[in-house]
Amino acid sequence: MAIKANSVEDAELTRRGLFGAGAALVLAGAARAQPAALGNGRPATVINSRLQQLSPNAYAFVLREAQGQSNLSISNLGCVVGPTSMLAIDTGGAPQHARNFLAATLSVGKPFDRVVITHEHPDHIAGLTQFPPGVEIVAQEETRAQMVKMGQPPTPPYWATNPAWGRPGDVNRVILPTVTFHDRMTLYYGDTKVDVVWPGRAHTSGDAVILLPGEKIAFLGDVAFFDVTPLNGSGYVADWIKACDRFLADPNIQTIVPGHGPVGGKAELAEMKGYLQLLLREGRRAYDKGVSAGRAAAEIDLGKYATWSDPERVAPNMARLYSEFRGTIGPDLDLAAAGAAMAEYNRLKGNG
Numbered sequence: 001m002a003i004k005a006n007s008v009e010d011a012e013l014t015r016r017g018l019f020g021a022g023a024a025l026v027l028a029g030a031a032r033a034q035p036a037a038l039g040n041g042r043p044a045t046v047i048n049s050r051l052q053q054l055s056p057n058a059y060a061f062v063l064r065e066a067q068g069q070s071n072l073s074i075s076n077l078g079c080v081v082g083p084t085s086m087l088a089i090d091t092g093g094a095p096q097h098a099r100n101f102l103a104a105t106l107s108v109g110k111p112f113d114r115v116v117i118t119h120e121h122p123d124h125i126a127g128l129t130q131f132p133p134g135v136e137i138v139a140q141e142e143t144r145a146q147m148v149k150m151g152q153p154p155t156p157p158y159w160a161t162n163p164a165w166g167r168p169g170d171v172n173r174v175i176l177p178t179v180t181f182h183d184r185m186t187l188y189y190g191d192t193k194v195d196v197v198w199p200g201r202a203h204t205s206g207d208a209v210i211l212l213p214g215e216k217i218a219f220l221g222d223v224a225f226f227d228v229t230p231l232n233g234s235g236y237v238a239d240w241i242k243a244c245d246r247f248l249a250d251p252n253i254q255t256i257v258p259g260h261g262p263v264g265g266k267a268e269l270a271e272m273k274g275y276l277q278l279l280l281r282e283g284r285r286a287y288d289k290g291v292s293a294g295r296a297a298a299e300i301d302l303g304k305y306a307t308w309s310d311p312e313r314v315a316p317n318m319a320r321l322y323s324e325f326r327g328t329i330g331p332d333l334d335l336a337a338a339g340a341a342m343a344e345y346n347r348l349k350g351n352g
């Protein structure tokens with residue numbers, strides 16, 4: 001389905017700069033402090049979504065912005081079907097994304113009894129308010145700790161004006177996980193074994209990946225981005241690459257649902273790993289020469305990755321990588337460092 005926004009109104013809002021901070025930041029409650037710290041993207045006005053059956057009991061709900069728009073806060077969801085109920089994987093980046101998911105999965109015919117959150121970034125948790133009260137919410141323990149820190153974030157203003165995201169009256173609210181795990185837990189939906197696994201530090205401190213070994217399906221959350229630039233806002237690049245290597249070597253993985261972009265497999269994961277390796281290699285070289293993160297991001301040759309959505313994310317990615325080199329890394333977003341790198345990148349690239 002395609003959801004079309006009121007383009008005249010959106011264009012006007014865009015001109016007035018109300019979108020400039022970007023969805024993730026508005027949700028994080030830091031918009032005014034660091035505009036566009038995590039990229040130049042503006043909320044898309046056309047988002048296409050599709051329920052894709054992967055096996056008799058597993059589906060991906062793939063969301064993608066219209067050509068040329070930003071993937072900012074547009075994430076994929078998943079669904080595993082049991083005899084009497086279903087498991088949801090993530091909740092989308094806005095109320096409307098969750099409503100579209102719930103409507104699309106209605107045809108499968110079972111109620112959701114549980115949601116696994118892959119990590120705490122707003123584009124994966126903002127749809128939780130649309131799920132039935134009492135649904136069990138599972139997350140890795142660090143993800144829950146990060147969600148506790150969010151408190152009550154503001155409601156992005158465009159939820160009321162851009163129908164691809166929400167409607168008037170939608171209110172942003174963080175709903176906390178009711179069950180946490182450290183290393184792993186196993187759920188059963190009928191005969192379908194569902195392993196929920198912490199892959200070690202990767203895209204965040206507390207990622208959860210959902211593996212269906214019997215079906216050779218892996219929902220990797222934002223450990224995987226296909227055709228969309230990975231966002232390293234609170235990641236650990238060296239460890240993230242190692243996590244990719246473990247998934248690439250896992251014989252029980254064939255189909256991979258990324259957090260962003262189309263469903264793929266190991267070839268796509270290896271390609272994404274190449275982005276992280278490029279970032280690490282070129283970032284190290286620049287860091288050792290004393291080049292600033294923003295300049296390193298502006299000067300890197302992204303090659304084929306330059307065509308992926310939101311390539312300017314290389315700036316916050318580099319800022320975070322520099323803290324990894326300095327050994328000052330932690331689970332939180334460093335919006336000041338990301339914003340400084342983004343501003344320098346925009347200046348050097350002539351982005352005004």
Ligand SMILES: [Zn+2]
Pocket residue numbers: 075121123124222259260
């Ligand atoms: Zn995401």
